[in-house]
Amino acid sequence: MLLAEVTKGFANQKSGILNVLFQHSEPETNPSISIEALQALKTVTQSHPSIMVLCWEKISSLTYEYLSSSADNQTRSWRGNAPGLPGEKVITAAIKVLDQCLRAASGFKGTEDIFGDKSLDNPFTSDYVKIKTISSAPAYEMHTNVPSKDEAEPLLGSERWLELIDRHLPLMLDHSSAMVRATAVTCFAGITSSVLFSLSKAKQEFILYSSISSALTDDAPSVRSAACRAIGVITCFPQIFDSVEVFEKFIYAAEHNSRDTSASVRITASWALANICDALYHHVNLNGFDPHSSDSEGSSKWVSLLIDSSLQLAKDNDKIKANAVRALGNLSRFVPFKNNSSAYDSAGKCTGPLTCSSVKGFNKSDDPIGSPSPSKNQLEESHWLEKMVQTFLSCVSTGNVKVQWNVCHALSNLFLNEMLNLQDMDWAPSVFSILLLLLCNSTNFKIRIQAAAALAVPATISEYGRSFMDVLQGVEHVIENLRSDQISMPSNLKYRVALEKQLTSTMLHVLSLSSQIHDHGVHEFLGKKSSFLEEWLKGLCFSLRAPNDLLDAEYSSNRDKKKEMICLAIKSLVEVFEAHDLNALALRYQKLCSSI
Template sequence: MGGWHDAPRAPPSRARREERRSFAARAGGAPWRVAIAPVKDAARSSSSGDALRTAVRSFLDDSSGLGPPPDGDATPAEISADVLLLARAVNRPDVGGAGEASTSGRGALDALVGDLLAAQRLHLDREFVATLAEYYLGALTTDDADEEDPRATQNSLKTLAQLLQEGGAHLAAREVDALISALLAKVSYKKTGGGGGGGGEAESRSARNGARDTARHAFNALGALVSRASPGSVSPRAHAAVGEAIVASLDAETRGVLSSPAGAPSTLGRDRPQEDAGSARLFAAATRCAHVCAGAPGGGGEARLTWPDEVVGALVTHLRRFFAYGLSSGSAPGGGGGDEVPTSPGRGGYVPPHLRSGGGGGVAADRGYGSSDSDASDAEGARGSNGGFGDRFGASKVRTNAALCVSALARADSRSMHAHWPKLLPTSVTQLLARSPTATIVRCALNDPSPRVRAAAMAATANLLEGPATKRYLAAAEVRTNPKTGAVVRANFASLSSTLGDIACATHEALTRAVRAEPALSCVPAACKALGAFHDAAPFARLPRDMIPKSMEAVMRRLNELPPGPEGSAQDPEVGAARVSLLAALTAVLAAKGAPAEVTGSLSPARSSGTTGASPSLASSVLPALVRYAAGGEGHGAATRCEAFGALRAAAAAHPAAVAAMLDDDDSFGFRSILPAMTFAASGTDDGADGAARVAQASAKLLADFLAAVGGGVGGGGAGADDDPSHQQHREKAREDGFFSLPPDELASLWDDVASSQFPAMTLHPSPLVRAAGLSAYAGLTSDALAGTSRVNRQTLVDAPRATLANERAPAVRAAACRAIGALAALTTNESSGAALRDALEPSVDLLLRAMRDSAKSVRLPASWAVANVCNTAARRSSIVSAGALAKIAESCVAAATQEGDKVRANAARALGYLVSAADFSSEPSSAWLPGVIQALMSCLTTGNAKVQWNACHAMAALFRNPSTAAGDSAWSPLVVRMLLMLMRDTRNFKIRMHAAATLATLGERSEFGNAYPDVVSIVTAALESLETMETETGHSGHSQGPGDGESALADLRYKPQLGAQLAATLLRVLAMGTAEDAGSVRDTLLKKRDVIRGAVDAATAALESFPRVGLDGAFPEDPFGTSRGDATGTRGEGHDDVAVRGAGSSGPERTSSLDMSTLARALSPGKGGGEDDEDGEDDEDREAGERRADLMAAAAGLARMYGALGEDGEALASHYRGL
């Protein structure tokens, strides 16, 4: 490759930009086509390359001083093609065969390309970007590094970074890898030593600065390449190499700096980053590269590339050093040493620079309202006339990028950052002091003089605390206190839980300080976001009781200090943003889980407790203040009002008693004025403004959440929620634990008001979102409330959803109407309201079935859920829906179970289970749709997600329990049994296996197993035996499938005792049906697994002795939809006797392989199951206990028959079981 070797002058540089020369300087010159014409003519001629080199040089010379020619008639695509021609000409070998282009030509081309990219005059496509990338790849890859011109290389790197920033997505993976390798070579350099003197030292310093500048521009290009490359273009190996290069560069810069600057903490002296302009620019580039490269998108954009733990750990160590970079108090900003940092004139304590008053009189006299975080505030060496602390050599950029890098690492993989929390977050309140020797991201957020740095540090803190993985990790945090004195109890050994507790307390203290005292309004949103993330993740039940009151106090004090008036005013545009963020933080505080009970009392406007640590006046004023913000009385905009409504919704869900206290007759707190009827009347509904609709929707949602909260959590909207048994069981347990509920007369009066005034306003609103939000209030309707309303209002409540579903056009409203009908169907009504409900459900069936075929999936899903609730009601009260309607439902559910998505299929399977549990298939109407139901349920057993399969298991159990199905004489029964065995053998989901085993236990006759009986005995026994090793296998398989699968598999382990109990009960039920003729087919299992079988019998005997009269109400496996009144895992936690299911040679019980004895006792006799309402008294419990013991005796008798038929091999075992 050749060029102009005799060029006498230096290559063009970016000096023109710094002199602020405008591109308009060439506006009067020749247009692009005219200026480039000589170059094109020379390229087309067949003469030597001298003419082309001369033409190119002339064109670039003209462009280097005055800027590129104006476009004229040239298009961006034409200019891009001409630039490629220039690049090929510069790279063209000369006659002498020189191996490289001239420095002057490259520099001029770099300047031209940079100017055109900045002016957006180029058409960036695959060909253009790839060709220029190859050109720069050749320019950066030289054989002789000693002859390389550092300035030319830096210009090429700057232009390449510009190109990659705009068009990096056009590069292929091969080109990306090649560029990364070339750029890493420019980053990897050895730090030059400082030995020698005179000219040698000057040359060494110059070489070191040149290498730093080259590395800095290479980092910029690397960041642009990795962040802009298309997903999957950056290989994991190349991405890891980038992280290693960043760490290596930071190591090289910090290694050997053994002395601390004057005034710096002594613990930071070792490997402290050098503080000068050149180092600061390199550190800023390196940390910015790390920020944009962390978590680069992987293949398909579905996963993020993450760095190895070693890279993350080394990088975090360097980032921690940068949190105080450039803030040493011994040297003045800008290099001067004569100015002393002002101290507090009051008590002599240290005050951070951004909290010092300008005139020296007092601390933080001015909050800084209206201050601007502009570039001038972080200018190099800036020092205001008031003696404020400025930015030394751009060091604030290093601190900002370090904080942003922490944010990026946390977003990419929050779990990898957990091990570094003690480095990044404080473990003691003393570490929050400005002169603390421990540098943390939180201390930086509190004490840094730059608002930009403080905001970035707060954002990093928020990202560290966000995410489900972080919530699970922080759940282990605990601070133990003395119950009498309240003092923290310390142990000699600092466990993980105590360390996390210390981190939580210190971080909470820092966040409340930041919210309360942050002087720059531009930083308040970041501080509020961090405080909200903390309250979403922290386990307050294990932390000091005063944390939530302190948070409320900090937020309320800051809200009260904000200037009054509407947000967005010309006086201060940042006030509104700060107010909205503070209300969002208050929402998170009010919604925090684990809040002590006295917080609700302190929030009540009527009274407040002074034992919570917060000011009673402040705590009791929280809810009235939110009502005022929601009402918009001071001219607050829609954003503020909606956030206030959101905070009230959070308070209604977590502290319903406090919100209900504002519902007085004279409306002294104004709560009724923010309900939909008065809100719509005040704002009007004819302006069509988006803000008014948002406020109206927020008001309707507040009413819906408030009704659900004050109803005691027993509304019909929670029935079968999401088809997940755990949801319904949690709801039932919460009801037992004592949910707040208004007295029945007050609740009925409230619903009378809703039916007479609130519902008409919501259903007639022009916004479909408001109408949908209004219908969601049915989720809180209870049976007592419906029965207590007047006849007219009761009829309004029952008829409104059906009328809406029949006439509504918006899919969101139709979906809400379906949910409302489903909530009504789930209610247990009395005679006064039962007639109205019966009259409403029958005509609603056709509307729901039509909705199940709706074009919108958002409508089909709630429609199927509502149909399942209707079937549940029909199963319990056969007169509420006619036989013809049930036949229509069966036909629609069969179609949905075989053709729809998994969520709809789960609801359809649930509905079919309720139908077959109550139908009489001996009659003609029902027998006609039985085959279709069986085929649909068999399809759900073999395909679909977990919810589809366990709902199908429950439906099959109902099918086997129904004697009119004649399962023993059918051909489908053995097929279903084998499908259930496949689920027990192959699936990894413990709950599916548990429901499959429970379904097998419902078979009542030996003929129902058919020829599958030997397989049932073998597989159930093997499953029970392998349960010991299931935990290890589950963890390994989860690791191999991915992090998400591993977490779900480990979460399933909590069902291990219940699964073992159900497997044992199922095995005994199956063995009880064995006959002497079966002995030959099950011989191997009976003899080889005799220890497992005997262990199951012994465990069942112990279970019946420990729980002789346990009721069926809490049977976990029998009731996957939570229709019973108990919780097998939670209501009897005080008395579990757990024994291991082990062979006769086992050494003793082990907790990891134990059975839940109460579950085993219940599972021994499945009973009727389903959705029937059993009212068991003392006699019923005695009868059930007798049935369970009879089942155990039947199992022993079956074992005695089969072992006896085996001859001498089984005679001893037969004698043992005969003795039982």
Template sequence: MAAMERDMRALASGATVGWRRHGESIGRAAARAAGRLRRGAAATERDEGRAEAMRRCWSAFVEFVVRWGMSSEVWGVGARSGVCEALTRLACRRDDEGDGEDGEGTSYKPPHARESDENIAMCEKDACDLRAGACGALGALARLNGKALHGAWATMLPTSEHQLREKSVSTSLVKVIACDSSAKVRGAAANATMALFEGPASRQYLAIAERREAATSAGANGAASSSLAPGFGARVRSFSALSTTLGDMVIITLRALLTALSREKNAQCARELCKAVAALCDAVPFDRFPRDLLRETVDSIHAKLVHLSAETPSDRSTIQSALFGALASALSARGATRALDEYLSSDSSSSMIYRMISHAKGEVAGSRCEAFSVLRALVVHHTGAATLIGDELRELFPSAVCASGADDRVCQASARLLTDYLGSVSGSGQVRDDDEVDFGMIASTPALPSEVLRAAWTNAIESQLPTCALHKSALTRVAGLNVLTRVNSNVLTCFGSDVRTLDSLLSMPHSVLSGSHESVPAVRAAACRALGFLIYLPCVNLEETAAALLIAAEDVSKSVKIPAMWSLANLCAVNATRENRLCDDTVASLAKVLIASAAEQGDKVRASATRGIAHLIAASTFDTSHEWLHKAAQSLASCLTTGNAKTQWNACLGVAALLQNDSAMDVGAYWADFIVRMLLLLVRDAKNFKIRLHAAAALAVGARHERLTLAYVDSVSVLTLSLEALEIQSTAFESQSAMDFKYKPALICQLTTTLVSVLAVARVDGAIGDALKKSHAITLSTYQSLRDYLDGGNSDARVVASFKTAVPLVNKAIFDTSLNNIVASLLATQPSLSARALADAFGALAFSFSHP
């Protein structure tokens, strides 16, 4: 035992050089140590002295796990599972357990073997600290590298309700929450459970979880099998898919957390339970689960809120804050709209909704802000319920809240509620910055009739927004400007020909950027972002907007430059679609700012600047007087190989615009070969699939406009080799990220379209024939897939969608022209039997084949 204790101390201190250098060795050592501790526990815990030594060994082991965690190199899967299992067993272990034959132990001790009350209290405290430390170690591991623990979830989470029974030999963090007598240990277990579900990696892992069966079922005696997870724990299966196993874990864990929350008396522990419920709601796809599950969650949280009156004021404040957070997460969970809309629109939910409104009108600033967060989740994800309480919500908008002298945080929360309400009833919903979408014109069906919608926006323009604009709090002014990002085509329709009202909307961000009274960068940044959305409105004066944004682009604050450059790129995109375009002087000023930003600023600014340059080139007709064209071409060439992925693929779009613009190429034709070869390098070597996709699209545009010049043969070779590499690539092991898997079908289809566009150029070359003969199998397969699509025979939705979005579109005539050129090139190489056989194979794909 002494030797084991020394080993544990050495392990915890990291004294061994090999353990410091090699993470895998550390993992194996930890797994072996965990095994020794598990085996030694049963043999020593009856001996009090040896039991104390064992406790010290466990303590050292927990210290080691927290110290080293996953921060060394990569632990083996077996080591991770072994460590997690050992820590979970330790979290569930109690010193009063025996080692009877049934494995369940007994808490009875004869009088002569009992210790004094003081010693018992000390041992119990040490045991609680040790169990809480084990839970804390698991939480630390999850936060350091949550993805690495996914394989060990089965050792930490239950898949059956029977595993949560106190006398069950099964161990899990949830069992600690359900059965442990110490609030400290329960809180630590809840915190560790929350850590398991936090983060994007866990959301991706749980995205496959599902449980589509009924939420209740009768047991053998006709009664429900359990209050925790009826119908799911009692079922015995010989095999369960991973999605089903994860679904069981979700249902058992969530219901156990809700049950524990309803019974919990300790405020700190209840707070941790609420955080765990919130993390689980954020991670789980509830659209793949029974609808009743989310309703149970909302009802349980509301029931806990109702019974808070019996708590002390400090405890009530602590628990209430956490409950509001959990309720907001439940209302905004994935699938919550489908699961809760009908329930929230019924009378049965009115008490919960009006309780939130009551809290939002209260006197304590903290609870008011949290109640506003719940109402925002309700408004965004449950529009039908929000329209039913529109009159009550108007009492919480800025004109009423700010006039009452409320705290600045409450005023900001009120303005954010106004933003979400107007966006929801207008059909805007949630918005996010995305280079490739015209937000301002995107709209779903509005939730209110046109007259009512107009009245809501009129009230906002005349009363609510001026109140926000004049408020002393900068964050409230920011929230007021964010309302403008919810203006869409539905809002335009409801106002009709009322240009005055729309002009008043546009004047708000203009007054912030053009005047000198606003000194807070966050407000100026919000004004820039608002203009970036409003720029898509047909009544916007592009010259005035360009003048305001050019001023913002020179701002010394980086937080202002980022949205200013994003909005300038949107301005350039809109300019390319208007008949009355910007004058040459304004375009030159825009080009100067964009080119300088693409060369000097950070990645976010560079990406937007590069996109703006692309739109300016596409909308311009050049001659030798346009000095900025040469600098723009150099800037695009630089951005093709530097900066983040977004900068590079926007540079590819800019190069495509350059290759497509005949006047630009007449002025600078010497760029063509250099830029095309840079595109080929990206198609061949770029790790990011989206960069390769946009580079291939730009290359296709160059081929269609016959800009390939000396790189024609190299283009065919690179495209065929890239298609062949994708064909044999095992995406699950070789791609860089999940985004690669997402874009792989689109990349294959774009490479196919680009190859067809390149080979459709009327050119017969023996070198092309040699290149095609080397990769004839993949080329033939590629053409077959495109022919199936053109002929309407391809049923794969992803392939069809990818071909529809490929640039430029390929029709049957271009397809046949490409095949004619392939056949001619093959036969030009040498009229051998193999060449003619390949030519016949390609010719058989043609819709109408003219070559002899």
């Protein structure tokens, strides 16, 4: 129905849903009615993006008419923060419709280059691991009849963005109303990497530097917050690392706003900082470090700034604390902790391969605003690791559910740092205890899933240290009693299977290491729990049985990997029982392994 209406055109129509909405959105209409009509159009654009893309000319002209007819659209002499008047409210409503239509044309899906959680990536959990998303726009899919969607969306999106930049944005960004400016800057958070980098260099810089300028120079908190949101989205584009200057300014803008007096600004600034740290890790992981680079001080000062800023933000409210913990977790994944947590010796010289060849040069940019210059004392900081761990442990007791989830995820990242000798850390038992506490006692299944995932990260028995027995007993206890657990929150129901799968993966991993430890209590515990473990393992083996001709190649490969994990765990148990003359148990488990 809507498609037929759009196809016929609006010129000669007096009826139809869209036609009525556009008629009541005209500037001549009472502002209150126009606002309601525009809000309805926004909803239609969200639910039917492929149809509303065809209405771009109508929406673009309508928005431009509002902007150009505004008595306050010239160079502003003030930046209003007062409650919105009807005029600016209707302009804002029109821009929001334009923004949604623009996102539809660009193929924006609510996420851009955000990476999967590798700590959950294993045969038993791969079917439920989801990609993290940026919650800055509705997620939707374009459905059109064009031959190549991948090629058409950037082309269509580029055309729309060029019109926006040349026609609308100069009026929006220079408007005296903070509400209008904030809504304009929000448009930047809806661009996709394919569209942004299909534009000319000048247009790219207009978008990037408008975001930075709004974040650093605008008087209105709402505008600075919107700019930080845009920075947080765009920083996830891999191409951003092609310009050290832009990435440097993104860091500075986000860090600067993380100290803002407005909590709403600090929330989005901390979110942007966490995304910056995430993007930095994945860039470093993809490109590797350059240990022979002579320019280590430039990049180290920014890492120092990010760590110090995140540590400070972790003392703020829960929304900010959650972002700060996520940032610290991303940093802890790749910061080369040496000499008991520092990558720097007493002279402040980098002793670890911190500088990536394509990230170096941070200290060379000529920032007209003024780049921060961490003091030499910051570069000589020798307690990053201890401070991070203290922050994680503190946030578990003081933070809400989201903070606790991020702590578990951050600890997974910390454990994955290849330069960290976990077995040598005095705080390791406390960390394992906290993860076990969350796994056993948390009422939130998402937290329990992430805690179980973190407990499975250490790859060797030595990394668990003296906590191995506690981990083994704790995970087994949860699995044995999971069926009898009372689900206190309905929201946990959809995560129950995911929790079972993660616990299965963690338990198999821990069991596969059990033969490598010479703790007298291990074989006693495993012997005591042998009946339960045998039945549990039989259930896993039975779940893998299916005719090969009914399996596709991907599922078959995943099944083989599951079998391998189960066999490793069973063989480890056999070794434990044989080493302690529990031959009857060893024989039963050998038969079980042979039956797979």
